[in-house]
Amino acid sequence: MAPQPDTTVGGLGEFGLIRQITGRFAAGPGVLVGPGDDCAVVAAPDGRVAVTTDVLVEGVHFRLDWSSAVEVGRKAAAQSLADVAAMGARPTAIVVGLAAPATLPADWALGLSDGLAAECAVAGAYVVGGDVVRSDRVVVSVTALGDLAGRRPVLRSGAVPGDSVVVNGPLGRSAAGLALHLAGDAALLERFAPLAAAHRVPAPPYAAGPALADAGGTSLVDVSDGLLQDLGHVAEASGAVLEVDAGALEAYVTELAGCADALGADPWEWVLGGGEEHSLAGTAPAGAGLPPGTRVVGRVVAADGRAPGVVLRGRALPARLGWDHYAG
Amino acid sequence: MAPQPDTTVGGLGEFGLIRQITGRFAAGPGVLVGPGDDCAVVAAPDGRVAVTTDVLVEGVHFRLDWSSAVEVGRKAAAQSLADVAAMGARPTAIVVGLAAPATLPADWALGLSDGLAAECAVAGAYVVGGDVVRSDRVVVSVTALGDLAGRRPVLRSGAVPGDSVVVNGPLGRSAAGLALHLAGDAALLERFAPLAAAHRVPAPPYAAGPALADAGGTSLVDVSDGLLQDLGHVAEASGAVLEVDAGALEAYVTELAGCADALGADPWEWVLGGGEEHSLAGTAPAGAGLPPGTRVVGRVVAADGRAPGVVLRGRALPARLGWDHYAG
Known part of the structure; x- marks a missing residue:
């Protein structure tokens, strides 16, 4: 009997794996040198490049028994592309x-690559390079580049009193999905499959970033740690107080009510504190023409001697909020 | 008695650690937005950006008992900056x-940051952003950006028959240092301290990259897997045969002879196959005016029906060469 081919990452070898992976990545118009050399070369027509990096660790940011390789790839790419x-x-x-x-199956590495490429395609980007190394645990790091196309970058520090607080994209869906996976009830996972999927693969509103910048947006973050915590970074950087109206968040809560009921959970915790959603939140001048899907959820007021921060109006704060990688 | 402060990464917390780390990074002229926002923004005056990423894993690429945190930071940065x-x-x-x-001491993370910044300073670069996550093992990923300043990128595929094969920077020093650390003899580590240090902190000849490009260099790689293996990538990408003269490498071997004698090792293995050196190797037109420190070590000849590859002239190949992350 012929020996079975070794279909693990180790069996394929570093160079064999890299060859198979890079064969899966499409070339793009702005990719001047693609994978396979010491560096890729990417067009930066604006004369500046935005750059961000994120790391995902098996067991911390994803679980191999919950997510397919393609889903891990999409989530890893989405996290950086949203930044x-x-x-x-x-x-x-x-x-x-x-x-x-x-010992990782080579198919898993190839699925990861397909997921990275698929999410890049959604965002209009390309996978241009990488590195593969040995480790006892799967760790994926993604660095994303971006083109400001002549725009000023929208920082966290630009919120000014009188601005509206705005959100583009859903809130709390990833947290609801995480709760569903943690509960592990197959019937509920099936019944609320889109929420479970939203945890495994977030759907950042990529186009809304440049659109909010064009609309005069004064500050912008992606919701990675939870709405109130991420808006808190804006408040601190801007030295202002952001008032968020609970009433303006009812629509997000209502969408999650059925799942929260089934799990005996508080959907307000998910909407106010759920991380890994990668929707966009920030501030824009009151009355600005906002891009489709943008919701006004509050206003910026002067700190007036108070510590900068976020205040929820019209409702008490849920007990547990936010996410620190070395706390909670 | 007052409780002792928790001086671990966990005790400091994600945001506390990030605040302390980013306080250590100098701002630079090309850094338009530094650490602390969703992205950094870096000048790319050339309208293109070179980008590369590398991952280092504790126990695979560095050992906490061999290397200080500063040394790990320098090595991690050097690996990508050399690309x-x-x-x-x-x-x-x-x-x-x-x-x-x-449980990692916060001082280790801060030392790593200092090492990253120090190596960037050597190369003329800046640390502009990052991510900190929880994991059971230390993993460091570094993505480096570069400015081509109007140059065509020097690829692996440009070697043509008639070119000289060239090297800039030392060879085999990192491999000798690795052998010293593996032997673990304190007296030898002391006697050959510069070689041991060369393993912990490589010294890529950063300026030689643009200089070789300006000199008309037709191909270029950094020596990360071993001279013959890395030149092999050039040979394959160029469809040519690279003839390397053993005689031209004697100087590198002689420098390592004392250490090799003491360890009972073959210094030719180190010079021909030693990885993690991050010197530069490639090809340039014969007779080109080469930058200081560049040595001609061979020539490019047509494949003429042979498989592209590297041939060593004047000496038999040592038995063990090269490095594959999932082999050897």
Whole structure:
């Protein structure tokens, strides 16, 4: 009997794996040198490049028994690509580091690559390079580049009293999905499948980043740690108080009510504190023409001697909010 | 008695650690937005950006009992910055991902940051952003950006018959240092301290990358896997045969002879196959005016029906050469 081919990452070898992976990445108009050399070369027609990096660790940011390889790839790419959008930039390219055990099935690495490429396609970007190394645990690092196309970058520090607080994209869906996966009830996972999927693969509103910048947006972040916590970064950087109206968030809560009922959970915790959503939140001048899907959820007021921060109006804060990688 | 402050990464918390780390990074002229927002923004005056990423894993690429945190930071930065030089570009910025256990001393993370910043200073680049996440093992990912300043990128595929094969920077020193650390003899580590240090902190000849490009260099790589293996990538990409003269490498071997004698090792293995050196190797037209420190070590000849590859002239190949992350 012929020996079975070794279909693990280790069996394929570093160079064999890299060859198979890079064969899956499409070339794009702004990709001047693609994968396979010491560096990629990407067009930066604006004379500036926005750059951000994120790391995902198996067991912390994803679980191999919950997510397919394609889903992990999409989530890893989305996390960094959303940061680019949150500067008001258009994502152009990502480079990827993969640390993986030799025993990892090669198909998993290829699925990851397909997921990275698929999410890049949604955002208009390309996978242009990477590194593959040995490790006892799967770790994926994604660095994303973006083109500001002449725009000023939209920072966290630009909120001014009188601005509206705005959100583009859903809130609390990823947190609801995480709760569903943690509960592990197959019937509920099936019944609320779109929410479970929203945890495994977030859907950042990429185009809304540049659109909010063009609309005069004064500050912008992506919702990675939770709405109130991320708006808190804006408040601190801007030295202002952001008042969020609970009433303006009812629509997000209502959407999650059925799932929250089924799990005995508080949907307000998900909407106010749920991370990994990668929607966009920030501030814009009151009365500005906002891009489609943008909702006004509050206003910026002067700190007037108070500590900068976020205040929820019309409702008491839920007990548990936010996410610190070395707390909670 | 007052409780002792918790001086671990976990005790400081994600945001506390990020605040302390980013306080250590100097601002630079090309850094338009530094650490602390969703993205950094870096000048790309050339309208293109070179980008590369590398991942280092504790126990695979560095050992906490061999290397200080500063040394790990310098090595992690050097590895990516050398890839930028190997395109003929000048490094401008890096972003860094750190995955670390909550029990890691915060001082280690700060030392790593100092090392990253120090190596960037050598290369003329800046640390502009990063991510910190929880993991059971230390993993460091570094993505470096570079400016081609109007140059064509020097690819692996440009070697043509008649070119000289060239090297800039030392060879085999990192491999000798690795052998010293593996042997673990304190007296030898002391006697050959510069070689041991060369393993912990490589010294890529950053300026030689753009200089070789300006000299008309036709191909360029950094020596990360071993001279013959990395030149093999050039040979394959160029469809040519690279003949390397053993005689031209004697100087590198002689420098390592004392250490090799003491360890009972073959210094030719180190010079021909030693990785993680991050010197530059490639090809340039015969007779080109080469930058200081560049040595001609061979020539490019037509494949003429042979498989592209590297041939060593004047000496038999040592038995063990090269490095594959999922082999050897």
